[in-house]
Amino acid sequence: xxxxxxxxxxxxxxxxxxxxxxxxxxxxxxxxxxxxxxxxxxxxxxxxxxxxxxxxxxxxxxxxxxxxxxxxxxxxxxxxxxxxxxxxxxxxxxxxxxxxxxxxxxxxxxxxxxxxxxxxxxxxxxxxxxxxxxxxxxxxxxxxxxxxxxxxxxxxxxxxxxxxxxxxxxxxxxxxxxxxxxxxxxxxxxxxxxxxxxxxxxxxxxxxxxxxxxxxxxxxxxxxxxxxxxxxxxxxxxxxxxxxxxxxxxxxxxxxxxxxxxxxxxxxxxxxxxxxxxxxxxxxxxxxxxxxxxxxxxxxxxxxxxxxxxxxxxxxxxxxxxxxxxxxxxxxxxxxxxxxxxxxxxxxxxxxxxxxxxxxxxxxxxxxxxxxxxxxxxxxxxxxxxxxxxxxxxxxx
Amino acid sequence: xxxxxxxxxxxxxxxxxxxxxxxxxxxxxxxxxxxxxxxxxx
Numbered sequence: 001x002x003x004x005x006x007x008x009x010x011x012x013x014x015x016x017x018x019x020x021x022x023x024x025x026x027x028x029x030x031x032x033x034x035x036x037x038x039x040x041x042x043x044x045x046x047x048x049x050x051x052x053x054x055x056x057x058x059x060x061x062x063x064x065x066x067x068x069x070x071x072x073x074x075x076x077x078x079x080x081x082x083x084x085x086x087x088x089x090x091x092x093x094x095x096x097x098x099x100x101x102x103x104x105x106x107x108x109x110x111x112x113x114x115x116x117x118x119x120x121x122x123x124x125x126x127x128x129x130x131x132x133x134x135x136x137x138x139x140x141x142x143x144x145x146x147x148x149x150x151x152x153x154x155x156x157x158x159x160x161x162x163x164x165x166x167x168x169x170x171x172x173x174x175x176x177x178x179x180x181x182x183x184x185x186x187x188x189x190x191x192x193x194x195x196x197x198x199x200x201x202x203x204x205x206x207x208x209x210x211x212x213x214x215x216x217x218x219x220x221x222x223x224x225x226x227x228x229x230x231x232x233x234x235x236x237x238x239x240x241x242x243x244x245x246x247x248x249x250x251x252x253x254x255x256x257x258x259x260x261x262x263x264x265x266x267x268x269x270x271x272x273x274x275x276x277x278x279x280x281x282x283x284x285x286x287x288x289x290x291x292x293x294x295x296x297x298x299x300x301x302x303x304x305x306x307x308x309x310x311x312x313x314x315x316x317x318x319x320x321x322x323x324x325x326x327x328x329x330x331x332x333x334x335x336x337x338x339x340x341x342x343x344x345x346x347x348x349x350x351x352x353x354x355x356x357x358x359x360x361x362x363x364x365x366x367x368x369x370x371x372x373x374x375x376x377x378x379x380x381x382x383x384x385x386x387x388x389x390x391x392x393x394x395x396x397x
Numbered sequence: 398x399x400x401x402x403x404x405x406x407x408x409x410x411x412x413x414x415x416x417x418x419x420x421x422x423x424x425x426x427x428x429x430x431x432x433x434x435x436x437x438x439x
Contacts, residue, residue, distance in 0.1 A: 162400050169404030177408070210416070217415040218408035289424065364398055 028053065046112075055088040057081070089322055100291035101323035109321075113328035121332065122187060125339040132343040136350045146356040148372050149254055156367035157384060164229055165363055171222025171273075174215045179342050181208035181215075186335060216284055223277050230270060233261045239379065240264035261380045269348050276341040283334040287327065294326040296333075 026038040033053060042049050059081030077085070085091035086105050093103040160168070184192065185208055193201045242257050243264040249255030250265075257263070262270065286293040300317035303309055309317055321329070352359050358372035373381045 165400040166404045166407075169401040170408055173401075173405045174408045211412065214412035214416045215408055218411040221411065222404075222408075364401070366400075 033057075054084055055090070058085045058088075058090055104322045104324060107322045107324050109325040109328055113325075113332065116332060117186075117335075118190075121335055122190065125186070125335065128339050128343050129346070132346050136347060136355075140350075140355065143251065145354065146250065146351075148357050148369060149256070149375060150371045153370045155370045157370050157373050157381065158366055159362040159368045159373065160366045162366065165366055167222055167225030167229055168363055169222075170218055171226055171277075174219040174222060175277075175341075175345065177215050178212055178219055179338070179345075181212040182335070182338055184208040185212065213288060216281070216288065219277070220281050223274070223281065226270075227274055230262070231274075234267045234270040236264070236267060240267065256375045256378065258378045259376065259380065260383070261377060263376065265351075269344060272341065272344045276337050276344075279337050280334060280341065283330045283337070286330040287334060290327060291323040294321070294323065296326055296329040297321040 026036050026042075028034065028036055028039075030036065035051075035054060039049065039051075059077030061076045063076050082091065086093075087108075089104050089107060091105070093105060095102040184204060188201055188205055188208075192204065196204070237260070239258055239260065240263070243259055246252075246255050246257050248263060248265050249257055282293075282295070286295060297319055300321075301319040304316045304319060309315065318325075352363065358369050361368050361372075370381070
């Protein structure tokens with residue numbers, strides 16, 4: 001279900017401009033049915049264009065002229081027919097290469113993908129990250145560091161065991177590296193080359209790609225570890241509503257809504273990491289093994305069958321994609337979800353370090369100040385205390 | 398903090414193992430993307 005929602009959002013974002021404008025069928029009588037200047041201009045303006053007059057005009061081998069007549073040796077297909085067939089991936093192509101994409105000689109999705117990757121993706125992704133940093137800066141100026149309100153006890157309580165911290169840092173460390181190397185790959189041409197030159201960037205890009213491809217496995221392992229270690233404690237409960245109602249007490253000194261081991265804010269981060277991180281992992285695997293894990297055509301087909309595209313006023317999504325188009329969708333999706341997760345993680349890093357006194361200790365040493373724990377996870381402290389009391393009351397066997 | 402550093406070291410180790418392991422298992426991105434020769438059918 002979530003994958004479906006995300007896919008619709010993605011399609012809506014990437015194709016909104018093209019769907020927004022419709023183009024009436026031009027009069028092609030002057031060209032004998034071939035494309036006109038109006039067709040070419042409409043295509044250049046990214047307008048929706050019914051080009052069946054080209055895609056279905058591929059000649060007819062059945063009506064091939066006799067070999068002694070004109071065009072007979074071409075089997076009923078003229079050169080333009082053949083080029084149109086190549087253009088629409090309808091030609092019968094044989095290759096010595098056995099790669100899945102080898103028989104698709106021309107596909108024009110690449111230009112749309114390139115325009116998106118170098119335009120809207122960079123612009124809006126950049127705005128999202130810079131906007132997040134700016135918001136956190138404003139929040140810090142207004143609220144300052146969230147201090148421990150009560151008097152410190154000097155006692156500590158174990159918040160996370162070593163295996164939990166290991167899983168967290170395995171995932172977190174690799175995610176930071178993945179984010180940085182991903183940003184280098186995405187923004188390098190625009191920002192690194194003008195600064196350092198082509199030769200330097202070539203080395204950086206090559207290294208970034210190697211690191212990005214291979215450290216992704218550590219991220220996926222960490223993701224699985226974290227999911228199984230914390231999923232039960234991240235199931236929403238009624239206390240989360242109270243926490244959300246007072247904004248977690250983040251905006252006001254002295255407000256401390258009750259929470260178990262994870263509060264509602266942490267649960268949002270957890271499920272964002274699991275769902276978005278999972279989606280990034282799947283699209284990343286598709287990119288890691290080119291053409292081997294196509295998934296968008298199937299997803300689009302399901303969306304069409306469920307009638308979701310019709311519900312939101314969209315035309316049916318393309319249920320048949322060339323292998324290259326699958327890769328383009330995978331890259332775009334990988335980057336979009338990556339940007340969203342980066343923004344969430346930047347906020348998580350802020351609140352877990354400079355934003356809140358005592359928070360880093362939870363993942364640093366695993367031991368937190370008892371007063372900090374009482375203020376932010378009061379119900380969890382009660383549970384831990386009760387458990388410890390039971391254990392100490394039980395006589396040794 | 399030691400756990401954090403250990404996790405970072407493990408992430409690096411996993412990356413190296415993944416690189417050599419996948420190559421040894423025959424996974425090579427280049428083999429899927431290369432298309433050295435194309436011809437149209439008769």
